[in-house]
Amino acid sequence: xxxxxxxxxxxxxxxxxxxxxxxxxxxxxxxxxxxxxxxxxxxxxxxxxxxxxxxxxxxxxxxxxxxxxxxxxxxxxxxxxxxxxxxxxxxxxxxxxxxxxxxxxxxxxxxxxxxxxxxxxxxxxxxxxxxxxxxxxxxxxxxxxxxxxxxxxxxxxxxxxxxxxxxxxxxxxxxxxxxxxxxxxxxxxxxxxxxxxxxxxxxxxxxxxxxxxxx
Amino acid sequence: xxxxxxxxxxxxxxxxxxxxxxxxxxxxxxxxxxxxxxxxxxxxxxxxxxxxxxxxxxxxxxxxxxxxxxxxxxxxxxxxxxxxxxxxxxxxxxxxxxxxxxxxxxxxxxxxxxxxxxxxxxxxxxxxxxxxxxxxxxxxxxxxxxxxxxxxxxxxxxxxxxxxxxxxxxxxxxxxxxxxxxxxxxxxxxxxxxxxxxxxxxxxxxxxxxxxxxx
Numbered sequence: 106x107x108x109x110x111x112x113x114x115x116x117x118x119x120x121x122x123x124x125x126x127x128x129x130x131x132x133x134x135x136x137x138x139x140x141x142x143x144x145x146x147x148x149x150x151x152x153x154x155x156x157x158x159x160x161x162x163x164x165x166x167x168x169x170x171x172x173x174x175x176x177x178x179x180x181x182x183x184x185x186x187x188x189x190x191x192x193x194x195x196x197x198x199x200x201x202x203x204x205x206x207x208x209x210x211x212x213x214x215x216x217x218x219x220x221x222x223x224x225x226x227x228x229x230x231x232x233x234x235x236x237x238x239x240x241x242x243x244x245x246x247x248x249x250x251x252x253x254x255x256x257x258x259x260x261x262x263x264x265x266x267x268x269x270x271x272x273x274x275x276x277x278x279x280x281x282x283x284x285x286x287x288x289x290x291x292x293x294x295x296x297x298x299x300x301x302x303x304x305x306x307x308x309x310x311x312x313x314x315x316x317x318x319x320x
Numbered sequence: 321x322x323x324x325x326x327x328x329x330x331x332x333x334x335x336x337x338x339x340x341x342x343x344x345x346x347x348x349x350x351x352x353x354x355x356x357x358x359x360x361x362x363x364x365x366x367x368x369x370x371x372x373x374x375x376x377x378x379x380x381x382x383x384x385x386x387x388x389x390x391x392x393x394x395x396x397x398x399x400x401x402x403x404x405x406x407x408x409x410x411x412x413x414x415x416x417x418x419x420x421x422x423x424x425x426x427x428x429x430x431x432x433x434x435x436x437x438x439x440x441x442x443x444x445x446x447x448x449x450x451x452x453x454x455x456x457x458x459x460x461x462x463x464x465x466x467x468x469x470x471x472x473x474x475x476x477x478x479x480x481x482x483x484x485x486x487x488x489x490x491x492x493x494x495x496x497x498x499x500x501x502x503x504x505x506x507x508x509x510x511x512x513x514x515x516x517x518x519x520x521x522x523x524x525x526x527x528x529x530x531x532x533x534x535x
Contacts, residue, residue, distance in 0.1 A: 133348045255500040259478065262492065262501065266481030277477065285470040286477065293508045 116154050118144040120168055123161045124210035128272075132162055132214060163220035169211020170226055176201045177233060182308070187240035188295055189303055192287050194233065195264060196280060196307035202268065203278045212268065231261050246299045256294050263290075280306060331369050333359040335383055338376045339425035343487075347377055347429060378435035384426020385441055391416045392448060397523070402455035403510055404518055407502050409448065410479060411495060411522035417483065418493045427483065446476050461514045471509050478505075495521060 106114075122144040126135040137158055141151040155161045180197035181190050201208045215226040224232070238253040238260075247253060263286060271278035287305035295303060321329075337359040341350040352373055356366040370376045395412035396405050416423045430441040439447070453468040453475075462468060478501060486493035502520035510518060 131348070133346070252500075256504060258492075258497060259501045259504045262481035262485060262497075263474065263478035264481065265484050266477035266479065269480050269484050270477060277473075282473060282477075285467075286474045289471060289474045289508050290504065293504050 112154075115144070115146055115150060119146065119151055119154055119161070120165055120207060124165050124207040127162065127165060127210040127214055128206060132158075132217065137161070159220055162214050165207060166211045166214045166220055166226070169205075169208045169215070170221075170229075172205060172208050173198060173201055173212070173226060174229070185308060186246055186299065186302075187237045187244055188246050188291070188299065189308055191234065191237040191241070191260075192291075192303065192305060193307045194237070195287075196283060198230070199267070199278050199280070199283050202271065203275065209272075213272065227265070230264070231257075234261050234264075241294075246296060247294055248296055251294050260290065327369075330359070330361055330365060334361065334366055334369055334376070335380055335422060339380050339422040342377065342380060342425040342429055343421060347373075347432065352376070374435055377429050380422060381426045381429045381435055381441075384420075384423045384430070385436075385444075387420060387423050388413060388416055388427070388441060389444070400523060401461055401514065401517075402452045402459055403461050403506070403514065404523055406449065406452040406456070406475075407506075407518065407520060408522045409452070410502075411498060413445070414482070414493050414495070414498050417486065418490065424487075428487065442480070445479070446472075449475050449479075456509075461511060462509055463511055466509050475505065 119140065122140045123135070125143065126140050129135075135158070137151060138148060140161065141148045144151075151161075155164065176197045177194050180193040182193070185193070202212065212226050214220065219225050235254065235257040238247075238257045241247055242251070242253040247256075267277050267282065267286070276282065284306040291300055291303055291305060334355065337355045338350070340358070341355050344350075350373070352366060353363060355376065356363045359366075366376075370379065391412045392409050395408040397408070400408070417427065427441050429435065434440050450469065450472040453462075453472045456462055457466075457468040462471075482492050482497065482501070491497065499521040502518075506515055506518055506520055
């Protein structure tokens with residue numbers, strides 16, 4: 106292993122340890138000394154990679170952003186209608202949050218103690234939901250009289266709640282809970298002919314357990 | 321004003337200042353010195369009423385519990401069906417959270433840093449939603465095939481999300497947002513004849529702006 110490979114590996118270990126610490130103790134109470142110790146490196150090695158705790162948090166948040174955006178992007182199969190893409194995206198993001206502590210910690214940090222000046226990950230999700238529902242409206246998938254911005258707010262609130270509750274009890278992140286939610290909401294918003302073709306559990310290529318190319 | 325009246329008043333000011341500090345800075349970062357200063361009392365006076373920060377937080381949480389439980393209880397008019405009682409309860413609680421910083425801070429503390437050994441306020445709300453939906457099922461208000469526990473989870477998640485989002489932007493606590501949510505969800509769960517009589521904005525005696533007897 107070259108020196109550079111070792112540095113990349115150490116940095117990766119530090120990001121994972123930091124995510125675990127932020128998830129468990131929150132940003133304020135997480136300790137740099139615990140982060141370096143659980144990554145198996147010296148405090149000096151941590152400071153070689155990161156100037157301070159804020160820099161570590163910013164990196165966790167940025168890594169979460171990269172993986173969650175990629176996950177959302179992969180769920181956007183162009184041959185699918187906007188409602189199926191929305192359903193699939195929610196399952197893809199929940200799956201990533203279930204299996205990836207960096208994504209979970211970064212999402213939480215972005216909400217509670219954001220270290221970037223741009224929109225939070227949470228705000229990006231709001232934009233994504235609103236946009237897909239506006240597309241669903243353009244594609245004439247929605248029941249007559251459905252205000253797509255109102256529906257978007259309800260979906261944003263519910264999915265935020267699932268993420269929030271999942272922090273205490275991971276069952277809320279489960280594909281089952283999310284599928285049940287879509288079964289509940291889709292009949293209120295989709296036209297009958299659209300509804301019949303929709304898969305509330307996500308379409309086959311993106312359901313839980315499927316190996317993501319960026320796994 | 322007697323000595324005892326003054327003590328009650330001071331204690332009340334301290335609880336309000338503490339709630340503001342916990343809401344703004346979170347439990348860990350809130351400072352007792354700021355709490356006493358903004359209540360206009362000396363640090364000694366604070367310590368006369370509360371042993372430490374944990375005791376202050378426990379009192380804020382307990383006060384929030386009392387007012388939120390009372391609010392929920394008042395919304396339970398026995399002449400209404402279980403779905404209307406659920407809708408009304410959600411509006412009553414959102415109203416209390418909108419106008420009462422102690423309720424907001426206590427709800428947040430109960431979630432993030434609970435100081436009582438019993439169920440959190442959030443868990444009490446989950447129990448309330450589940451129970452009212454089970455009653456709605458017993459009262460044959462729900463569409464055939466509706467699994468009331470699944471619906472309860474979706475409603476718990478969504479309302480948790482509204483509370484969470486409301487911390488950043490109070491518009492999420494608004495009666496309008498909550499009414500829109502019920503308009504979205506009720507047609508998926510209520511039988512048509514039940515649905516026609518339901519008021520998603522809460523029934524007249526308990527809507528936003530109405531003076532609560534404990535307001």
